Amino acid sequence: xxxxxxxxxxxxxxxxxxxxxxxxxxxxxxxxxxxxxxxxxxxxxxxxxxxxxxxxxxxxxxxxxxxxxxxxxxxxxxxxxxxxxxxxxxxxxxxxxxxxxxxxxxxxxxxxxxxxxxxxxxxxxxxxxxxxxxxxxxxxxxxxxxxxxxxxxxxxxxxxxxxxxxxxxxxxxxxxxxxxxxxxxxxxxxxxxxxxxxx
Amino acid sequence: xxxxxxxxxxxxxxxxxxxxxxxxxxxxxxxxxxxxxxxxxxxxxxxxxxxxxxxxxxxxxxxxxxxxxxxxxxxxxxxxxxxxxxxxxxxxxxxxxxxxxxxxxxxxxxxxxxxxxxxxxxxxxxxxxxxxxxxxxxxxxxxxxxxxxxxxxxxxxxxxxxxxxxxxxxxxxxxxxxxxxxxxxxxxxxxxxxxxxxxxxxxxxxxxxxxxxxxxxxxxxxxxxxxxxxxxxxxxxxxxxxxxxxxxxxxxxxxxxxxxxxxxxxxxxxxxxx
Numbered sequence: 001x002x003x004x005x006x007x008x009x010x011x012x013x014x015x016x017x018x019x020x021x022x023x024x025x026x027x028x029x030x031x032x033x034x035x036x037x038x039x040x041x042x043x044x045x046x047x048x049x050x051x052x053x054x055x056x057x058x059x060x061x062x063x064x065x066x067x068x069x070x071x072x073x074x075x076x077x078x079x080x081x082x083x084x085x086x087x088x089x090x091x092x093x094x095x096x097x098x099x100x101x102x103x104x105x106x107x108x109x110x111x112x113x114x115x116x117x118x119x120x121x122x123x124x125x126x127x128x129x130x131x132x133x134x135x136x137x138x139x140x141x142x143x144x145x146x147x148x149x150x151x152x153x154x155x156x157x158x159x160x161x162x163x164x165x166x167x168x169x170x171x172x173x174x175x176x177x178x179x180x181x182x183x184x185x186x187x188x189x190x191x192x193x194x195x196x197x198x199x
Numbered sequence: 200x201x202x203x204x205x206x207x208x209x210x211x212x213x214x215x216x217x218x219x220x221x222x223x224x225x226x227x228x229x230x231x232x233x234x235x236x237x238x239x240x241x242x243x244x245x246x247x248x249x250x251x252x253x254x255x256x257x258x259x260x261x262x263x264x265x266x267x268x269x270x271x272x273x274x275x276x277x278x279x280x281x282x283x284x285x286x287x288x289x290x291x292x293x294x295x296x297x298x299x300x301x302x303x304x305x306x307x308x309x310x311x312x313x314x315x316x317x318x319x320x321x322x323x324x325x326x327x328x329x330x331x332x333x334x335x336x337x338x339x340x341x342x343x344x345x346x347x348x349x350x351x352x353x354x355x356x357x358x359x360x361x362x363x364x365x366x367x368x369x370x371x372x373x374x375x376x377x378x379x380x381x382x383x384x385x386x387x388x389x390x391x392x393x394x395x396x397x398x399x400x401x402x403x404x405x406x407x408x409x410x411x412x413x414x415x416x417x418x419x420x421x422x423x424x425x426x427x428x429x430x431x432x433x434x435x436x437x438x439x440x441x442x443x444x445x446x447x448x449x450x451x452x453x454x455x456x457x458x459x460x461x462x463x464x465x466x467x468x469x470x471x472x473x
Contacts, residue, residue, distance in 0.1 A: 141470040
């Protein structure tokens with residue numbers, strides 16, 4: 001009986017070590033949306049970062065309905081578009097307002113809304129079940145396709161490979177400031193559900 | 200019997216994992232934050248060994264091209280690195296103790312200033328003045344410390360991000376400026392803010408032939424005019440709303456952030472609302 005007990009303990013410990021060392025890569029579908037009237041030179045870089053985390057990634061110009069559909073079919077959504085001071089996202093065919101988002105977003109792990117005044121739609125998506133959402137309370141700016149708020153997004157996804165979103169947002173913000181001397185509005189970022197990890 | 204052993208082993212494994220995770224989780228979180236910060240600082244230090252001195256990079260062009268997301272752009276660093284790293288560990292240990300006692304650590308502007316004066320004294324020294332501004336996020340506070348000489352920024356800044364929930368340090372990065380260069384500047388030779396704005400509007404029009412007219416406005420709280428220093432350049436930072444009228448008569452409301460060298464009047468950067 002003692003032998004059996006010993007055997008049980010040994011096997012338990014070995015199993016616990018084995019199981020705890022298994023690392024499960026992120027999987028699922030991610031998408032990066034953009035508009036042609038806005039700088040999107042960093043789209044490929046963000047896609048690469050997401051692929052490195054294990055996601056299958058697509059990128060395209062997005063309509064309102066496609067965007068809404070993706071909120072309950074994708075794991076990660078990153079949207080780059082103009083925003084309005086009433087919380088609207090200016091998509092290719094129409095402006096999407098927070099009140100337009102009504103269906104569950106519970107399958108969505110993370111959404112980054114790279115637009116001015118996007119904290120309201122981010123909040124709505126979070127309330128409807130997304131694990132994490134990031135938007136901005138004020139205007140966000142950029143000088144080229146690759147700097148300013150676009151660079152912030154790249155930094156955020158880069159850091160998110162090994163950190164939770166809250167830390168990644170903080171690192172991205174401070175890195176942007178210390179590489180550029182300006183926050184470009186990223187200091188108005190609002191992070192909902194920041195303890196989420198996407199790696 | 201074998202089935203019982205297998206089932207018992209799996210159950211035991213999960214119990215061990217759960218108990219271990221429960222007890223280690225909190226301390227691992229703190230350790231992880233500490234290690235992450237240390238790794239970042241180490242990488243910065245490695246970059247610093249091969250880097251240029253402040254001001255060598257050309258302003259403006261440094262903002263273009265295919266940026267990497269890594270920390271390779273941390274080229275402007277605090278010199279007393281050892282002191283800073285020891286400061287980080289001091290923060291973590293003390294933070295843990297305060298948390299256990301139910302208190303908070305970096306929970307106010309005063310606490311941040313005190314921390315940086317105690318840890319960074321040799322860095323922010325002499326006749327310089329440490330200024331503090333902050334912006335509130337949902338659950339993080341961003342503190343920007345700026346070193347000045349004779350009322351002009353030296354380019355030395357620190358960006359400190361603190362968790363508003365528990366006072367934990369989230370990120371701290373530094374840029375090293377050049378106090379001697381700034382001390383030699385004569386502010387009476389700076390271009391006026393009116394001239395700077397005129398230059399900004401002219402350049403915006405020059406870059407987009409479709410623009411017929413721009414009416415700037417500094418009325419909103421997010422707008423402003425101030426002199427800053429970064430990467431060896433001292434410049435006017437003009438942040439303003441604008442109504443842009445295009446040649447076809449259409450109008451558009453937008454926001455610009457323009458940096459203009461205070462001495463030469465060169466437009467260093469025009470950033471526009473996304």
